[in-house]
Amino acid sequence: MAKVMVHPAAYKNVHKAVVRAFELFTLKLKGKKVFIKPNVLRASEPEEGIVTHPAVLRAVVDQVESMGPVSIVVGDNPGLFSYGANEEAFKRTGLMEASKGYYQNIGNDSQQVGFNPDFIPSVSLSRIVLDADIIISLPKFKTHGLTVMTGAIKNSYGFLPGAQKARLHKIAGSPERFHEMIVDVFRLRVPDLFIVDAVVGMEGNGPACSDLREIGLILASDNAVALDAVIASMMGCDPGKLRFLQKAKEAGLGDYGHSGIEIIGRLKRLRGFKLPPLSGEAISRNEDAQARLHSKTIMRPQADPDLCTGCGSCIAQCPASALSMGDRIPQVDQDKCIVCFCCQEVCPAKAISLK
Ligand code: SF4
Ligand code: SF4
Secondary structure (H helix, E strand, O other), rough: OOEEEEEEOOHHHHHHHHHHHHHOOOOOOOEEEEEEEEEEEEEOOHHHHHOOHHHHHHHHHHHHHHOOOOOEOOOOOOOOOOOOOHHHHHHHOOOHHHHHOOOOHHOOOEEEEEEEOOOEEEEEHHHHHHHEEEEEOOOOEEOOEEEEEEEHHHHHHHHHHOOOOHHHHHHHHHHHHHHHHHHHHHHHOOOOOOEEEEEEOOOOOOOOOOEEEEEEEEEEOHHHHHHHHHHHHHHOOOHHOOOHHHHHOOOOOOOOOOOOOEEOOOOOOOOOOOOOOOHHHHHOOHHHHHHHHHHOOOOOOOOOOOOOOOOHHHHHOOOOOEEEEOOOOOEEEEOOOOOOOHHHHHOOOOOEEEO
């Protein structure tokens, strides 16, 4: 039976929960190459809650060091076109300092590997993902406009460097296929341990909005499907309706059924938790609902003129070239938009809403 740890924590005492996670999910680290991957969506302040909090990364690095001697690499591939922005994202989020000198720009060294030919025959993967003996994934407890939630499985999408992520969004072409694609990326190298920063989570229009939620927990597991099922349930979402969890189960990666999950601690259902605006349609496999998602959402990414600074990041990073600068703010071409929500993810001013 898969186990999921649910442990109370605050950032100032997060070590206790992290140590407990390593006690429950034992790893032999001595002499091994360990890759630690936080969720670093983009450069932002730690208190914005967009990335894994540096206190969590620091506690994990301390713990791994104490189990050594080990070789440690800390890294991620933030955003979509991130080659120059990797160091900047780690510095601003406080994750560079928390890495204690183990940070590497993992986007600089990659290798081509076979992929699901339904999407693309091969993808480029950061080499450390293939080289590491042990991978420890540190997702953030957040909502996501396209996948409803971002947790253990979605965090592995950052194994892919740079612009390729945007291209794959375009190749997927629909929310349902994107759900399936993230599982194919995850399967390229399943991490060995997941420790989720759920001390402060994000609800509503995630993964980069200002709706933060005090949760006060660290979650952990060695099974991503069980862990994501617990996150979904805490958010008030039926895990069995999430296409990426359905596909992960079909692929033999685990089960989201509660009877097959042992909770170590107390499951906390978050009352009135705000799911992303279109989650009803996004989680459904029903073709009509998916069509509705497309037709509705094409009109949804909208820049708020009061917040937009006209920086053009969303236009530069839209994988479908669906955005262009209109009268001071970006406008979306409804026929080109593939409903990927990348514009909302990258907007530094949180100006794009998906009402
Ligand atoms: S406009 Fe936004 S949601 Fe539409 S394709 Fe571009 S980045 Fe994706
Ligand atoms: S990224 Fe945000 S602030 Fe920049 S142009 Fe687009 S909507 Fe405006």
